[in-house]
Amino acid sequence: MKKFFGACLLTAALFTGYASYAQQPAANTLREGKHDLTLQWISWDRPGKVIIKKQKDGTYTVKGEQRDAKSGDFVTIDGTLTVDSPKELTFNGIIRTQYSNVNGGKVCEKNGTYHFVSKGARKYWRLQEMDNCEGNNVVDYVDIYFK
Template identity: 45%
Template sequence: MFLSCLQINAMKKYLILGMAMMVFSCSKKQSATTTQPTAVEKETIFVEKPVENINPENEPNQSSTPQGTSLDSKNEDSGLKDLSGKHPLTLQWISWDKPGSINFKKTAENEYQVSGSQKRGSDYLKIEGKVIQISGKELAFEGTVETNIKSNGGKCLRTGPQTFLATQKRKYWRMQNMVECFGLTDYVDIYF
């Protein structure tokens, strides 16, 4: 392919302009070592404030845990607490004030078969599957998470591996795959 004289001249101009910018940039960096940082170079830090109460617009209070929670006994082999038994289970679209429950049945060291639900009218959350306790802050789940929230679009079925994490000072593990079938955000929480 042949280039026209105009295209060659344009390429020369861009090459010369690029080289001039590199020279200017290098000389500018050498003199900038003694100057104050610009506003662009400063960092902004955001601090999350704890939630004070429970209502549909807020998350559950981080300092409280629904009744029925038990993590008193530790697993002797791993140092992790035994999760066997019932734990509160919530989906924010249904209620944080009236949790359902999920039952953990131990099948091996740090492994549990789980089954649970939360219901309000025709709306529901159902969880069935297997949990491996990775740490006090992380659960690996394999199974199904089914929700049916009529006002959000109806039934949504998620299958396969999911991760539940307890971040910051929260007293619950939250499912990290938060985007449900209709693009909304679900907060599926299992309490300690």
């Protein structure tokens, strides 16, 4: 009887573990839909939005913006994301930033392949190639949030 009871407990434990494992998203997937987008010069308190959609080839399109209604300052993003790991994304496309007090108020355009990484307990991926077109150690923190 003890062996039967022990076997039942073991089976239940294994099934419970499998069920919770099966509910986890695949390691190289993103949640589709709306995500917050911020550029530190504009605001972390009033994020913009991006839409992320999965494509047939396993990549994701990402498109959206954050815009300050008063100043006209903005960040826009339009391209594709490849999930390298849950904390690392490769982006291919265009990112444009404009902030009136940086780069003479001109648009800074980045066109090509870039990387977004989430470090530590952060709940967002941050653009790693963050140098602004102005130079002078000026950086743009472009962040895409998990939720």
